[in-house]
Amino acid sequence: MTNTETEAYLRTELRQIEQWEHEQKDIFFWEKLGRLPFAILDRITPKFIQDKIGTALDELGGYIQSGGRYLISKEQMYRKFFPNEEGDQGPALERIGQLPLGRMDEIAKHIIETSSKTAAVQGATTGIGGIFTLVIDIPLLLGISLKALQEIAISYGYDPTEQSERIFIVKCLQFSSADVVGKKAILEDLAAFHSGEKSNQVLSQLQGWREVMLTYRDNFGWKKMVQLIPIAGMLFGAYLNRSTLQDVAETGRMMYRKRRILEKLHADKLL
Template sequence: MMLVESTDYLNDELKKIETWENEQKDLWFWEKIGRLPFILLDKLTPKFIQDKIGLAIDELGNYIQTGGQYLVKEENILKKFVPQDTSADEIHLDFLEQVPISKMDEIAEEIRNSRTKIATVQGATTGIGGLFTLAVDIPVLLGLSLKVLQEIAVCYGYDPKEKSERIFIVKCLQFSSSDIVGKKAILEDLTSFNLGNQNNQMISQLQGWREVVTTYRDSFGWKKLFQMIPIAGMIFGAFINRSSIGDVAEAGKMLYRKRRILERLNQMEQIQG
């Protein structure tokens, strides 16, 4: 294997990611306040709207098992790494083994910016109707989150078609919406991926995957309280969805970046040993 970066460079970048991990905090007060809007939502909304929230839970389960409707085509991301006159059919994920991490970062950031713009428009649209379109907004935002995480996975050379990667993606989603205690536990869980033990242990930990949606929903509930106001909710919806997708994309980028750096450091050790 050709060495793409130096060991010193990779170790320096790894330290930056670890600093980011240590900075991930949450406020207990907002954690508690965040559940209030959804207590109201459960009491005030018709059953068919509540069913839409339940649908998000079921869809997440389908995504883990098969990818469902959210599975993206890796070719659309891979073609960003090659000249325009090169067909996407001519490249595969293995091609990224020789791509510098700085280039992966560049494409991942491009995707993050693009998806946050889409989320902004979507949030403004669903914010117009207040309380009722808020219920619709939750499963749509979940879909956008899963999509951007898959695209970032491909940027760093990982295949979302593999079940183990879809589990990692759901863990990234859970990380972005967890409190400080939850983030610490998830980082410990993800260590098994970095060590190459990504099967039985991680799968068993996701048996309660319905809790992931509940955590994801409640994490920005207090913010969504303002989106319940018709018309004015358009402004709040645009801002909140933009920041939510931005946070999800950042978590995915940093956690996948860490995996790729650790793998390259391991490969260098094997070559030099």
């Protein structure tokens, strides 16, 4: 399939992503405050809830290592692009990568929309029971987030079953909840992927996955506080889960979109 997108168009889209990256480095005061309640409430959180959070951390490590139960069906995603064909891994991903950027964006945005609605419903449901239902909420939201990021990866022609892509996905998860210093460091890590260098330096960060999830966990600070009041927890749970998923998925879309644009420019020898 011939790429008909012009250099001017691709470079314009690339500049928009770089502007988005720059904006993400600005951390707001309320984002810092959002981490405080977790430290305070940790002292009164029952041990079985803390154990469940620890299990979620371990599951993320398992996801990086082998994919585990979080891996999605690639064939279902292929049918979104090629509804009348049976998906075959290699050729299907190659063909997706050669599609116009607009078609990839269309599928990715649909994934963000549907995943956000799922996360909102799940947040409202688990918010009914107050703080104790956080035991259910954290692993469920983690699963929805990882599923959305894997589907977005396929939307831009990348295989989320590869270990290097699973690391990239977790980095996107980390980026969406990091502070300004963390975002800058993660962008530098992801630069190796953007330049096509799946370097040993990035792969060696496999051992640092627990820090990723600890940062992700901190985002639940305000939610835990509000979930002390069951009904309020339902409303706030729906809002926070939706906004959290949107942030995570939009990060994935921008990062994978940037990689695809750079590869298109490189393929046409425009870089």
